[in-house]
Amino acid sequence: MSMVEERIHKTFGRVIVKEEKGDIKSKAWASRGFLLKILTFLSPSLLLILWEILAGFHMIDVRLFSSPSRIFAALIPMLYSGELFYHTMVSTQRIVLGFLAGAFPGVVLGLSMGLFPPVRASLMPMVAATFPIPKLAIMPLILIIFGLGEASKVFTIAIGVFYLVLINTMAGVLNIDNIYLDVAKNFGASRFQFYTTVALPGALPMIFAGFKLGMGTALLLIVAAELSAAKAGVGWMVWRAYDMFDIEKMFVALITMAFLGYVFSCMLDLLERIVIPWKSQKN
Amino acid sequence: MEKPKELKAAYQNEAILTEKLTKVFCTRSSSITALQDINLSVKDGEFLCIVGPSGCGKTTFLRILAGLEKQTSGKVYMISKNPEKPLTSMVFQGDSVFPWMTVRENVEYGLRMRGVPAKERREIAMKYIKLMGLSRFADAFPCQLSGGMKQRINVARAFVNDPEILLMDEPFGALDEQNRLILQQELLKIWEGTGKTSLFITHSIDEALILGDRVLVMTAHPGRIKAIVSVDIPRPRDILLLRSSPRFAQLYRNIWHLLQEEVTKASAREFAI
Structure with a gap:
C-alpha cells in the first residue's frame, strides 16, 4: 500500500x-x-x-452408422476415379442454373412489386397463395410438365429460390427509408435512375439475404430433384447408396453436400462484399 | 389587367409568392390544418429563416415548395429566372445521405441526375467537398463518417446542384454546438458568395438571426404567419461579433416574445389533449 x-x-x-x-x-x-x-x-x-x-x-452398429475411417476409405477411390467429381459437377450445374433461373426473375419482380403498389396489389394474392405449397409436393407435376430430363431438376430448384428472393427483394424495397425517395424526387431522378440509384442499392442487403436463404433451399431441393428420374448427381448418390445399402457412399455424398453448401455460401459472402462495399466497410 | 411587361417589372425582385396556401392533413377520424392561408413573398436572393413551435407546418411548407407534397388549396408562384437551372434543392432534416454511395457520389447526385458529364461533375463536386473540409473522405462511404460530416455532405449535395432556390429543413438541428457553429460559418461564407434565394427552417432563434435577412415566425395549429422580422445586421457577418452586438440581443428578445406565446399555447393544447 x-x-x-x-x-x-x-x-x-x-x-x-x-x-x-x-x-x-x-x-x-x-x-x-x-x-x-x-x-x-x-x-x-x-x-x-x-x-x-x-x-x-x-x-x-457400423453397418448403420459407419465410422470416419471407413467413410474416408470409401472417399479416396471415388476421388481418384473422378466419380465424385463428376457427380458433384452434375449437381453443381443444376444448382447454379436453377439458382440463376429463380433469382433473376425474383429480383426483377420483387423490385417492381416493392416500387409499384398496383403491381403489388395484383400479384401479391397469387404469391401469397402459392408460396406455402411445399415445393416437393409439386415435383410430380413438374416431372409431368418438364419431362425426365435436366429441365425438371433445374425448374424445381428455380421455383424454390424464386419465392425466397422475390419476397426478400420486395421487403427490401419497402424498407427503404422514405427520405431517400424524397431525395431522389427532389433531385429530379427519372424512373429508371430511381431504380438504379435508390431502389436497387437500397434493397441489395435484403436481396442478398434472400440469395442466401435461396441457396440453402437449392441444396435441399437438389436431393429431392435427383430422387426420381436422375442418373447422376450428389442427391442421386444418396438414393443410390440407399438402394445398394452402401452406407459409406451415402456419407461421402452427405459430406460432399456439406462441402458444396460451404463453398456456395463463401462465394455469396465474397460477392456480397464486392457488390455491397458500404456494408463491409462499416467496421 | 396588367400588361405582361409591367407584370414582369412588378415581380422582377420576387422569387416565391404564395397565395392563400393551405394544407390540411386528413386522418381517419380528424383533420389537421398544417398551413392556413399563407401569403408570403420571398425576394430574389433573400435568405429567409422560418421559426415556430413544432407542428406549425414549417416542414410541410418547404415540402410543398420542393414539389414533394401538394397543397390542399391556394397557389404558389415560383419565378424562375434561369430555366436551365434546377428550381429547388432541399437539404433534408436528419440523415438523408445515401449510405450506398461514396461521399463524392452523394455530392454529385443532382448533377448526375441532370446528365452532367462525369468529369465536369467531379470537378464541381470536389470544389464543394473541399469547401466542406471533406477532401480526405471523398471516396469513403458515409457509414465511416460522423454525424457532423454527413450533414456537410447533405448541405454540399444541395449547393452543388446549383438550384435557383435552396430549401433547408433544420440542417444543423441534430448537431452539437461546435459543429453547428462551424457549419453556420461555412454556410454564411458559401451563401454570401452565391447570394442564392434560400429558405431555412430552424428551431434556434440564434441561428435564424445569424443567417437570415428576414425571420418568419409561425403559429401552430393552424400554421399561420405570425410576424416577419427584418434582420438589419449588415453583411458579411461575423458570428461571434454579431452575437455580442446590442441589435442582435434586441432582435432576439423580439422574436422570443413572439415565439413564447405560441410555444406556451402549443404546450397548453398538448396538455388539454
Whole structure:
C-alpha cells in the first residue's frame, strides 16, 4: 500500500480503489482469442474421434452408422476415379442454373412489386397463395410438365429460390427509408435512375439475404430433384447408396453436400462484399 | 389587367409568392390544418429563416415548395429566372445521405441526375467537398463518417446542384454546438458568395438571426404567419461579433416574445389533449 493510500485509509475507512497498470496490449485477450480458435477446431475433431472409438469397440452398429475411417476409405477411390467429381459437377450445374433461373426473375419482380403498389396489389394474392405449397409436393407435376430430363431438376430448384428472393427483394424495397425517395424526387431522378440509384442499392442487403436463404433451399431441393428420374448427381448418390445399402457412399455424398453448401455460401459472402462495399466497410 | 411587361417589372425582385396556401392533413377520424392561408413573398436572393413551435407546418411548407407534397388549396408562384437551372434543392432534416454511395457520389447526385458529364461533375463536386473540409473522405462511404460530416455532405449535395432556390429543413438541428457553429460559418461564407434565394427552417432563434435577412415566425395549429422580422445586421457577418452586438440581443428578445406565446399555447393544447 502506497503512502497516499495509507493516509486515505486512515482518514476515510472505506475507499474503493480502481487501478490499471496501463497494458495496452493485453496478453489475456490475445490468448483468449487463440483458445477460442482452438476450441472451434477441437470440438468437431473430438466428436470424430469419439465416433471412431465407439465404432471400433462395436458400441454403435457400423453397418448403420459407419465410422470416419471407413467413410474416408470409401472417399479416396471415388476421388481418384473422378466419380465424385463428376457427380458433384452434375449437381453443381443444376444448382447454379436453377439458382440463376429463380433469382433473376425474383429480383426483377420483387423490385417492381416493392416500387409499384398496383403491381403489388395484383400479384401479391397469387404469391401469397402459392408460396406455402411445399415445393416437393409439386415435383410430380413438374416431372409431368418438364419431362425426365435436366429441365425438371433445374425448374424445381428455380421455383424454390424464386419465392425466397422475390419476397426478400420486395421487403427490401419497402424498407427503404422514405427520405431517400424524397431525395431522389427532389433531385429530379427519372424512373429508371430511381431504380438504379435508390431502389436497387437500397434493397441489395435484403436481396442478398434472400440469395442466401435461396441457396440453402437449392441444396435441399437438389436431393429431392435427383430422387426420381436422375442418373447422376450428389442427391442421386444418396438414393443410390440407399438402394445398394452402401452406407459409406451415402456419407461421402452427405459430406460432399456439406462441402458444396460451404463453398456456395463463401462465394455469396465474397460477392456480397464486392457488390455491397458500404456494408463491409462499416467496421 | 396588367400588361405582361409591367407584370414582369412588378415581380422582377420576387422569387416565391404564395397565395392563400393551405394544407390540411386528413386522418381517419380528424383533420389537421398544417398551413392556413399563407401569403408570403420571398425576394430574389433573400435568405429567409422560418421559426415556430413544432407542428406549425414549417416542414410541410418547404415540402410543398420542393414539389414533394401538394397543397390542399391556394397557389404558389415560383419565378424562375434561369430555366436551365434546377428550381429547388432541399437539404433534408436528419440523415438523408445515401449510405450506398461514396461521399463524392452523394455530392454529385443532382448533377448526375441532370446528365452532367462525369468529369465536369467531379470537378464541381470536389470544389464543394473541399469547401466542406471533406477532401480526405471523398471516396469513403458515409457509414465511416460522423454525424457532423454527413450533414456537410447533405448541405454540399444541395449547393452543388446549383438550384435557383435552396430549401433547408433544420440542417444543423441534430448537431452539437461546435459543429453547428462551424457549419453556420461555412454556410454564411458559401451563401454570401452565391447570394442564392434560400429558405431555412430552424428551431434556434440564434441561428435564424445569424443567417437570415428576414425571420418568419409561425403559429401552430393552424400554421399561420405570425410576424416577419427584418434582420438589419449588415453583411458579411461575423458570428461571434454579431452575437455580442446590442441589435442582435434586441432582435432576439423580439422574436422570443413572439415565439413564447405560441410555444406556451402549443404546450397548453398538448396538455388539454
